Amino acid sequence: MILCHKCSGLLAWNKEEDTTGLLSCQCISGWVRGNEPVLNRQQVITCQFYRCFEWIELYTRQGREQYWIDNQLERAEKLINLI
Numbered sequence: 001m002i003l004c005h006k007c008s009g010l011l012a013w014n015k016e017e018d019t020t021g022l023l024s025c026q027c028i029s030g031w032v033r034g035n036e037p038v039l040n041r042q043q044v045i046t047c048q049f050y051r052c053f054e055w056i057e058l059y060t061r062q063g064r065e066q067y068w069i070d071n072q073l074e075r076a077e078k079l080i081n082l083i
Helices: 041-062 066-080
Strands: 010-012
Touching: 041 066
Parallel strands: none
Antiparallel strands: none
């Protein structure tokens, strides 16, 4: 599986791989640049989990509304349940 370098969403994967519950790329310009590592499911879950908290840090610094943070916390909880 290959993740977006911006949002850590799924960009590309083998059709046989289980992508249930994983987050997909939400970037307008999301595309495989060619230098992203290929990851297994466990690595993807870990990357996406930590990315949720990076988003929370950003939203906190920006002073965004609580629902932005709550959305990321819900995503992180769903990812933890995949382990």
